[in-house]
Amino acid sequence: AQSVAQPEDQVNVAEGNPLTVKCTYSVSGNPYLFWYVQYPNRGLQFLLKYITGDNLVKGSYGFEAEFNKSQTSFHLKKPSALVSDSALYFCAASYNDYKLSFGAGTTVTVRA
Amino acid sequence: EAQVTQNPRYLITVTGKKLTVTCSQNMNHEYMSWYRQDPGLGLRQIYYSMNVEVTDKGDVPEGYKVSRKEKRNFPLILESPSPNQTSLYFCASSFGLGKNIQYFGAGTRLSVL
Numbered sequence: 390a391q392s393v394a395q396p397e398d399q400v401n402v403a404e405g406n407p408l409t410v411k412c413t414y415s416v417s418g419n420p421y422l423f424w425y426v427q428y429p430n431r432g433l434q435f436l437l438k439y440i441t442g443d444n445l446v447k448g449s450y451g452f453e454a455e456f457n458k459s460q461t462s463f464h465l466k467k468p469s470a471l472v473s474d475s476a477l478y479f480c481a482a483s484y485n486d487y488k489l490s491f492g493a494g495t496t497v498t499v500r501a
Numbered sequence: 502e503a504q505v506t507q508n509p510r511y512l513i514t515v516t517g518k519k520l521t522v523t524c525s526q527n528m529n530h531e532y533m534s535w536y537r538q539d540p541g542l543g544l545r546q547i548y549y550s551m552n553v554e555v556t557d558k559g560d561v562p563e564g565y566k567v568s569r570k571e572k573r574n575f576p577l578i579l580e581s582p583s584p585n586q587t588s589l590y591f592c593a594s595s596f597g598l599g600k601n602i603q604y605f606g607a608g609t610r611l612s613v614l
Contacts, residue, residue, distance in 0.1 A: 425605075489603060
């Protein structure tokens with residue numbers, strides 16, 4: 390089955406420290422990979438996506454993600470986290486033209 | 502402003518009382534989809550629509566219905582709601598799926614008593 394895994398339910402970091410949110414995907418096919426963020430009482434917002442090409446993808450709000458085909462991973466990173474980055478982050482994969490498979494989500498808390 | 506609008510945002514109802522959650526987008530998107538979000542399970546697709554009059558089941562379609570009579574609207578219908586349908590629901594739209602970005606509504610929090 391095509392699936393996306395986010396191994397950490399929660400990530401806690403101090404403001405100014407690097408932030409990493411992990412994501413792995415199943416290997417069947419070559420999916421398009423996405424990161425979305427959900428702030429409290431809001432819908433999901435697009436952060437970045439990997440289609441093809443450079444393995445390091447840059448997105449909104451200073452986030453970037455590294456695609457690693459050998460490890461089937463697509464980890465989200467930010468060099469210096471802000472308190473305002475505290476939110477729920479979802480990794481997603483599109484294997485076809487009609488379904489987007491989401492991970493279970495990772496709650497990020499950045500403490501001042 | 503480009504947006505996906507869901508109504509209502511909050512709804513409390515009782516078992517068996519039919520309800521409809523509306524979804525409308527103003528971006529002329531062909532693809533629309535409904536998801537439910539539950540803790541620890543992420544978002545699961547309920548139904549999707551590739552275009553007007555074209556709909557199909559997602560991963561968790563039981564107990565739900567949809568229709569796509571117009572391109573901009575994609576209502577979610579619960580004919581006989583049950584407590585296990587208590588959840589947070591999101592509508593999304595895009596120009597096709599694949600590598601395209603999905604745009605999400607603000608969500609509808611439904612409680613079925």
